[in-house]
Amino acid sequence: MAPIQNARVLFNSVPENYPIPGETTVYDTTQTIDLEAVPLNGGFLIKTLVLSVDPYFRGRMRKPEKKSYAPPFELGAPIYGHGVGLVLRSENPAVEVGKHVYGPNILHQEYVVLKELGPATVLEKHPKLPWTAYLGAAGMPGQTAFVGWKEYSDAKPGEVAFVTTGAGPVGAMVIQLAKQAGLKVIASAGSEEKVKFMQSIGADVAFNYKTTDTREVLAKEGPIDIFWDNVGGDILDAAIEHAAINARFLECGSISGYNGAHTPIKNMSMVVGKTLHIHGILVFRLLPKYYKEFYDTIPAKLASGELKYSEDVTKGLDKVGDVILAVQKGTNKAKAVVVVAEE
């Protein structure tokens, strides 16, 4: 078989503020691949089906000398993240042809030879769910919400939770876990459409933080016992101000500072008087404890509709740069996924 195009998305330059499609990342079609002849060296070949675009990508678009929990993207090389690939060929007995591989190490490239699974796994799909669901509610973001909530929320019926980016895949799962636990849920997002979605999944008080003052909402509907923070900065300060005694803060991200400078926190001294408990959450440090429980329960609940999810699907690997920017600006409508190819 003749070599065919193997398009990819390359990391091209470190952005100063927001990433710029075509400059920060470039879509490259110069490479080809011979699917039958490409050597596997004990590994396997996948056809990339779907790719996830997540807020944490921004942190990887940095100079390599800057340390952080996720390794930086390599300049000139394809970016990578969570994705699902169909196994076309394999020399690894644990990875059978026709199966699907899911993991955080899937290149943004049409076809990929992986030497080993690494952090990826061979995943069985629930028959009623699309593969894209495994990038959001049934994947890393859903796991993030699940493990963080299980480990640190200490939720009690009647308590009040405040969830930011409540229309995203993490926030939406947190809203539903909080409602199932019997809490009153306040949730914020950045558009009227997202507010409607948050209401549809059970948020008691849903508001658009761009048009409604967060402090006014918290003053009226709080104090809050649990804060799920994906935003950081001034919203974190507002949450501290309106926290109840012994409140738990689940710190999952701080997107308000990803594309510029982080706003310093003015109210940290209140942590003592309110005896607050603030926990940083990274899914991969907690997942081993909850992995089985997550896959035993969440996909089935998503398939039955007991848990709801929402996706913003973009078709075409060439659109990845635009989707990355939309996720940083919050102009995506729901969990951002890119469909690269059909099975």
Added chain:
Amino acid sequence: MAPIQNARVLFNSVPENYPIPGETTVYDTTQTIDLEAVPLNGGFLIKTLVLSVDPYFRGRMRKPEKKSYAPPFELGAPIYGHGVGLVLRSENPAVEVGKHVYGPNILHQEYVVLKELGPATVLEKHPKLPWTAYLGAAGMPGQTAFVGWKEYSDAKPGEVAFVTTGAGPVGAMVIQLAKQAGLKVIASAGSEEKVKFMQSIGADVAFNYKTTDTREVLAKEGPIDIFWDNVGGDILDAAIEHAAINARFLECGSISGYNGAHTPIKNMSMVVGKTLHIHGILVFRLLPKYYKEFYDTIPAKLASGELKYSEDVTKGLDKVGDVILAVQKGTNKAKAVVVVAEE
């Protein structure tokens, strides 16, 4: 018996920055008391023996409309805090004459009629300890260290702890608890004398933060697994920078901001990537759980010398204003106590 002087320390004005002796508080000798005739109304009369002066006093010197965990001092009324009084007369069967009462509600006044014990308790003294010890290592500050450490340190042998204000009664107890748990202890304070004391109680690395750069010490001796924070502000930022993955932060105070503005915290976004755990600590919210264990073990260890403590004793109720200022400035040499009267 004729009425005698009943001197007291009055809260006179809300300070803008540091409290000013004679202005923020005034020593007043205009009142008298007839010890035999003063009506008890079911309560009891105590002779104030020793009084504690603590950092948190500053937070109580505020306008009453400003909320905080400890009630504000009342303008024109005596200030109050932890103290020990000898019971001279009593109409309360639970409070016998000749016994001693210890609690956070002892007026800075030579003689006090208390209607009820309230948060105070009748306390038996270890024969080898002075009453002043019950204001520091064997009292509220020692309890603070004990309950915070027990509840939140999750200390494991070989870990590294960083303790601020390590020559104070809280910090000194934390240093010793950390050493007993098998940790390496880095400790800071603001004078060479305090550094020597911290070394004498076991700190592996003791330094004067006024002459040595905290970040340099932490870069060399860290990263830190446990941070005991009595200071806040820039030192909290430094600790976040030099925290290990999954480090525990025990937030007990932020004296760097008590006499002016709190310095905003720049590094809070690192809480996610390092999965830090930050806990606010107030002794009275945890003490019920550990009260018996504390009094069953700590006074005896202090008496035997297994645990060490240090005091800066001032004689005379008229000196309280000076001692308050010294504690805020850190010019006291150790736990500040005021001896009002002998038994």
